Amino acid sequence: MHEKILLSHGEGGKRTRDLIAKVIARYFDNPVLAPFLDSGLLGRIEGEIAFTTDGYVVTPPFFPGGDIGRLAVCGTVNDLAVCGAKAFAISCGLILEEGLPLETLERALAAMKEAAGEAGVVIACGDTKVVERGKGDGIFITTAGLGVSVDGWKPSPSKVRPGDRILLTGTMGDHHVAVLVARQGLSITAPVLSDVAPLAGLLLPVLARFGDGVRFLRDPTRGGVGVTLNEMAATANARFVLDEARLPVREAVRGVCEILGFDPLYLANEGKAVLIADAAVAGNVLAALRDHPYGREAAVIGEVGEGAPGVRMRTLAGGLRAVDYPVGDQLPRIC
Amino acid sequence: MCLGVPAKVMERSGDAAVVELGGVRREISLMLLDDVSVGEWVIVHAGFAIERLSEGAALQTLELFREIADAPDVH
Amino acid sequence: MRLTYIDDFRDPATAKALVARIREDAGDRPVRIMEVCGTHTVAIARCGIRPLLSGAVTMVSGPGCPVCVTPDGYIDAAIALGKERGALLASFGDMLRVPGTSSSLEREKGEGLDVRVVYSPLDAVALAAGSPDREVVFLGVGFETTAPAIAGAIRTAAQRGVANFSVLSSVRTIPEAMGILAADPDIRIQGFLCPAHVSAIIGADAYRAVASERRIPCVVAGFEPLDILLGISMLVRQIREGAARVENEYTRVATGAGNRKAQELVAEVFTPCDTGWRGIGVIPGSGLRIADRYDAYDAERKFGVPVLFSSEKTACRCGDVLKGKIVPPECPLFGKACVPEEPYGPCMVSSEGTCAAYYKYGAS
Numbered sequence: 001m002h003e004k005i006l007l008s009h010g011e012g013g014k015r016t017r018d019l020i021a022k023v024i025a026r027y028f029d030n031p032v033l034a035p036f037l038d039s040g041l042l043g044r045i046e047g048e049i050a051f052t053t054d055g056y057v058v059t060p061p062f063f064p065g066g067d068i069g070r071l072a073v074c075g076t077v078n079d080l081a082v083c084g085a086k087a088f089a090i091s092c093g094l095i096l097e098e099g100l101p102l103e104t105l106e107r108a109l110a111a112m113k114e115a116a117g118e119a120g121v122v123i124a125c126g127d128t129k130v131v132e133r134g135k136g137d138g139i140f141i142t143t144a145g146l147g148v149s150v151d152g153w154k155p156s157p158s159k160v161r162p163g164d165r166i167l168l169t170g171t172m173g174d175h176h177v178a179v180l181v182a183r184q185g186l187s188i189t190a191p192v193l194s195d196v197a198p199l200a201g202l203l204l205p206v207l208a209r210f211g212d213g214v215r216f217l218r219d220p221t222r223g224g225v226g227v228t229l230n231e232m233a234a235t236a237n238a239r240f241v242l243d244e245a246r247l248p249v250r251e252a253v254r255g256v257c258e259i260l261g262f263d264p265l266y267l268a269n270e271g272k273a274v275l276i277a278d279a280a281v282a283g284n285v286l287a288a289l290r291d292h293p294y295g296r297e298a299a300v301i302g303e304v305g306e307g308a309p310g311v312r313m314r315t316l317a318g319g320l321r322a323v324d325y326p327v328g329d330q331l332p333r334i335c
Numbered sequence: 336m337c338l339g340v341p342a343k344v345m346e347r348s349g350d351a352a353v354v355e356l357g358g359v360r361r362e363i364s365l366m367l368l369d370d371v372s373v374g375e376w377v378i379v380h381a382g383f384a385i386e387r388l389s390e391g392a393a394l395q396t397l398e399l400f401r402e403i404a405d406a407p408d409v410h
Numbered sequence: 411m412r413l414t415y416i417d418d419f420r421d422p423a424t425a426k427a428l429v430a431r432i433r434e435d436a437g438d439r440p441v442r443i444m445e446v447c448g449t450h451t452v453a454i455a456r457c458g459i460r461p462l463l464s465g466a467v468t469m470v471s472g473p474g475c476p477v478c479v480t481p482d483g484y485i486d487a488a489i490a491l492g493k494e495r496g497a498l499l500a501s502f503g504d505m506l507r508v509p510g511t512s513s514s515l516e517r518e519k520g521e522g523l524d525v526r527v528v529y530s531p532l533d534a535v536a537l538a539a540g541s542p543d544r545e546v547v548f549l550g551v552g553f554e555t556t557a558p559a560i561a562g563a564i565r566t567a568a569q570r571g572v573a574n575f576s577v578l579s580s581v582r583t584i585p586e587a588m589g590i591l592a593a594d595p596d597i598r599i600q601g602f603l604c605p606a607h608v609s610a611i612i613g614a615d616a617y618r619a620v621a622s623e624r625r626i627p628c629v630v631a632g633f634e635p636l637d638i639l640l641g642i643s644m645l646v647r648q649i650r651e652g653a654a655r656v657e658n659e660y661t662r663v664a665t666g667a668g669n670r671k672a673q674e675l676v677a678e679v680f681t682p683c684d685t686g687w688r689g690i691g692v693i694p695g696s697g698l699r700i701a702d703r704y705d706a707y708d709a710e711r712k713f714g715v716p717v718l719f720s721s722e723k724t725a726c727r728c729g730d731v732l733k734g735k736i737v738p739p740e741c742p743l744f745g746k747a748c749v750p751e752e753p754y755g756p757c758m759v760s761s762e763g764t765c766a767a768y769y770k771y772g773a774s
Binding site: 187188189190191251252254255256258259261 | 360361
Binding site for chain 3: 337338339340341343356357363364366367368369376378380381382383385386387388389390392393395396397399400401403404406
């Protein structure tokens, strides 16, 4: 095997077959994928099916706490989990840049294998393409995921009503800061790990147990909790009021935000969920979340209020301010 | 006008220093201040330490806040 | 998860007590206080302080947003330097979406202009040192807090012989502007909340002239919620007393004399001059231009690209917002033709802009 990806690895000839048989197959060795047919045959599936798709272009591909491979699996699993579905099969489309070190590919594949094992999903099919040097940023991964919906629960944003509680499963902004710090050029070091994690094990038992006591949920990825809450408020046609004192943020993430002028509400997360729950069960939902390794720092961060739809926040100073959609990147600023 | 954050000087070498806030470290310039020691707190703006932070004055201000917070209600 | 010197200055119970004290002292006639500094405007909006004090204190936002008072001719000059001279432009993040006469840096970046966001002017010097075949122009926009940093970068470049580095300067100074605003009968300011870090550099004593000539109390305050509330409380008490002193709430950082070393560096690299403020006009002695001995690092002179100060687009009311004559919702464009994604004027796009603060954080 060559040590770098060449254009010929994507042409469908012997090099492609070698790449699949000698590299990819070593990591994705499951019965569905093993025959390497044009499709993965999944057999008969019981239950209601959910389907999602995503693309992963993170740079750099490896960062403290995670990597593009783990991200690809977890992101797909989580999109299904927040809709009440347990992922069982994922596709893996690889777009590789000519010159990508083989070692980089293997690290990503190993991470996908490990994440898939943790999440209980099979990588059922895939594709590999190679683009010329300069036409792709190392490695891009696209996925599609299939899941089976949990019995007795479906997303019900229309059931949201005043008094419902807003819960967040853990600290904000860890992924964003980990990736930012991993990029060269800012000369900042921060002891922050990405929170990338598969959340089906955290969330699905809660949905099964509490039924429509949990109205609906989302995972706050790009744009952070701030953007996700605005989208949820619009979907549910509800007014959310957050409590600034209760937002969970790691000290180091706060440090980076202070230094660079960011607002943690708008930083990306890859292992968190926002839930809207009936006040009557919110305490028990919180306890259930905290019982799980990925929910130890879960918190009630606000509640659903009365009035025009939107997102507001009660500040530490006792005032009330809007939490709107951000505009543009959160660029480091000084003035 | 100007975002400046308090940070602690952890290392220094000539005019260059590494400061820390909440576990986050950053390289900055000390060229605007004289005789800054490791362990001192400074205000950082645009990659420079622009002033020292006086711990004594900070404590006095905090003491004032405590008095205000503890003052009996005047209504 | 406590951040030292930050969390203690955000305590909710003390905030509540300070609000009560302010309301008690203000009585039944609201006082008008101008927060000069854009960082204060944003902090006040983020903490939701304005509605907490309504009826007792009316906070009037001032022109302390260096991006907002930079004329659109500056953006035009920067774009020209990039397009016609092939310069690499290094800038603070704020400047990117500010509209010039016909375009913005962000738009031009999409068309191929080489613009890099930097956090420190020294990063721009490093960029220049690392690419000796490119001209690197740093967009030096700021007030007295940033002037020493820009001066430091110019002197560093001169000492190291980084000849391909220069600064397109847009530095303004605060006390002169305060004097103009205090004299304007339409604005009716009774007290100034003075900027924390400008004051750290120039010293609280720098406001004595404004306080005594205009008979207006000036209080230097930090940026945390408790700093702002205590600063406002100190102003309210002076106003009720009929006093016009300079006081300092931010004693942990700002002193009476300020940072002498920084002031000397600024005096070496810059020379005071008359300069135009967008929306206000020319304020005598309110600018800093690069001194003749450093003219090789002055992009305007090096490349012969002057920054023109011209009349702005007529529909834009940024000028009146910057002077505190109107609040953003009173501008007919606010929230309609002028929104953060498509700003008509700089007050809406700058992270320190008054209109941006009202739009982002307004909780009506």
